[in-house]
Amino acid sequence: MQGGTMKKVFGSAAEALDGLLQDGMFIAAGGFGLCGIPELLLQAIKEAGTRDLTFASNNAGVDDFGIGILLQTRQVKKMISSYVGENAEFMRQYLSGELELEFNPQGTLAERMRSGGCGIPGFYTKTGVGTVIADGKDHKDFDGETYILERGIVADLSIVKAWKADATGNLVFRKTARNFNPPAAMCGKVCVAEVEEIVPTGSLDPDGIHLPGIYVHRIVQGEHEKRIEQRTVRAKKEPV
Amino acid sequence: MADAIKGWDRNQMAARAAQELQDGWYVNLGIGIPTLVSNYIPDGIEVTLQSENGMLGMGPFPIDGEEDADLINAGKQTITELPQTAYFDSAQSFGMIRGGKIAMAILGAMEVAENGDLANWMIPGKLVKGMGGAMDLVAGVGRVVVVMDHANKHGQSKVLRECTLPLTGKAVVDRIITNLGVLDVVDGGLRIVELADGVSEAELRSLTDATLV
Numbered sequence: 001m002q003g004g005t006m007k008k009v010f011g012s013a014a015e016a017l018d019g020l021l022q023d024g025m026f027i028a029a030g031g032f033g034l035c036g037i038p039e040l041l042l043q044a045i046k047e048a049g050t051r052d053l054t055f056a057s058n059n060a061g062v063d064d065f066g067i068g069i070l071l072q073t074r075q076v077k078k079m080i081s082s083y084v085g086e087n088a089e090f091m092r093q094y095l096s097g098e099l100e101l102e103f104n105p106q107g108t109l110a111e112r113m114r115s116g117g118c119g120i121p122g123f124y125t126k127t128g129v130g131t132v133i134a135d136g137k138d139h140k141d142f143d144g145e146t147y148i149l150e151r152g153i154v155a156d157l158s159i160v161k162a163w164k165a166d167a168t169g170n171l172v173f174r175k176t177a178r179n180f181n182p183p184a185a186m187c188g189k190v191c192v193a194e195v196e197e198i199v200p201t202g203s204l205d206p207d208g209i210h211l212p213g214i215y216v217h218r219i220v221q222g223e224h225e226k227r228i229e230q231r232t233v234r235a236k237k238e239p240v
Numbered sequence: 241m242a243d244a245i246k247g248w249d250r251n252q253m254a255a256r257a258a259q260e261l262q263d264g265w266y267v268n269l270g271i272g273i274p275t276l277v278s279n280y281i282p283d284g285i286e287v288t289l290q291s292e293n294g295m296l297g298m299g300p301f302p303i304d305g306e307e308d309a310d311l312i313n314a315g316k317q318t319i320t321e322l323p324q325t326a327y328f329d330s331a332q333s334f335g336m337i338r339g340g341k342i343a344m345a346i347l348g349a350m351e352v353a354e355n356g357d358l359a360n361w362m363i364p365g366k367l368v369k370g371m372g373g374a375m376d377l378v379a380g381v382g383r384v385v386v387v388m389d390h391a392n393k394h395g396q397s398k399v400l401r402e403c404t405l406p407l408t409g410k411a412v413v414d415r416i417i418t419n420l421g422v423l424d425v426v427d428g429g430l431r432i433v434e435l436a437d438g439v440s441e442a443e444l445r446s447l448t449d450a451t452l453v
Contacts, residue, residue: 032316035309082371084369084370103368106292106371107338108375110329125379127338127380130407130410130411131409175295176291176311177310178294182329226310228307230315232319233302233304234302
């Protein structure tokens with residue numbers, strides 16, 4: 001997708017997705033658990049009613065947040081994920097055969113996205129050799145060790161969440177909310193990023209850009225709930 | 241029955257596993273007993289904990305009220321950062337795992353076989369949640385140490401001649417630490433390295449359904 005950089009900023013998640021959604025499309029989504037997920041864009045896809053979606057996403061959200069909201073409305077046909085444990089509706093649809101599931105080892109999923117975005121159609125990895133993951137895949141020995149071929153992913157659309165963007169789409173993430181967002185962004189034919197703040201171009205340190213704007217076609221700023229999945233704390237320190 | 245078995249409790253197993261750490265290592269700790277290992281890092285040993293969702297230098301849980309939704313570990317728990325912390329994306333995180341940069345992973349298991357086969361992600365016929373990063377870790381890190389109870393809840397040995405469950409990795413385990421002792425995967429089977437407190441070699445042998453050389 002081409003276009004002047006100044007045209008990347010959109011006023012709402014729905015506007016940022018306008019013209020991009022199609023039934024049956026393949027979407028790569030960033031996030032790990034509920035951390036760093038594109039919550040506004042997922043909500044907009046729910047409201048758009050796009051159906052038969054395939055998602056490459058490490059997790060499937062929980063029942064009422066993340067991709068879980070699209071499972072409730074039966075908009076998802078297939079998930080490509082490494083771990084889906086926290087979602088009862090997901091399990092119900094999967095066990096009843098309504099939902100397809102392809103398990104990928106987490107690092108294999110991340111590298112499939114990164115590779116696809118880098119023009120690498122496949123790569124060999126030791127991950128999964130000798131397990132069900134290797135079934136039907138090309139095996140090849142290098143230097144006395146066996147590897148399996150995994151394919152790069154190219155998605156029709158990427159949806160990601162970052163902390164800050166400038167108007168040209170340069171992105172900065174925050175702490176562990178970076179996770180799958182950069183590789184997911186890279187593997188999409190079109191990438192839409194939602195951010196907490198769009199800052200003036202020139203105010204981000206060029207040495208501190210986590211994902212260059214070349215990967216990001218549309219940007220929307222919004223308010224994020226940023227739900228915590230497992231709140232774990234320790235006792236307040238006694239004053240010394 | 242679990243209460244009849246002598247040997248180490250969960251914290252003692254974690255403390256024993258912490259003895260595996262070497263100064264300067266980068267280490268990944270799994271969920272469950274392996275997480276407790278960070279409480280027993282020996283004096284004089286500095287290790288950097290990796291969290292595979294994209295962090296090196298994982299700190300403890302936050303003080304109540306200081307939780308940050310953007311700062312979690314691979315178990316999705318809120319954590320904190322340290323002065324040496326570095327963040328990165330999931331592709332780079334598994335690049336360092338796959339690339340052998342992580343010296344050791346300490347993981348839980350459902351079954352381990354005498355040739356080092358590991359099963360810890362799936363029970364056929366039961367709900368399958370997924371392998372997460374476990375397959376990548378056992379295939380990539382320098383050394384794999386399993387920490388688990390020696391027997392399942394039915395009293396059957398989890399240390400086996402062959403795994404019955406779908407594998408997480410083939411011939412990947414180097415050392416097994418259970419409530420009964422420490423076993424190494426060697427040519428021809430498992431070698432007893434250490435017996436837990438109050439456990440005799442005869443007891444360990446009788447409770448282990450694998451070749452002990």
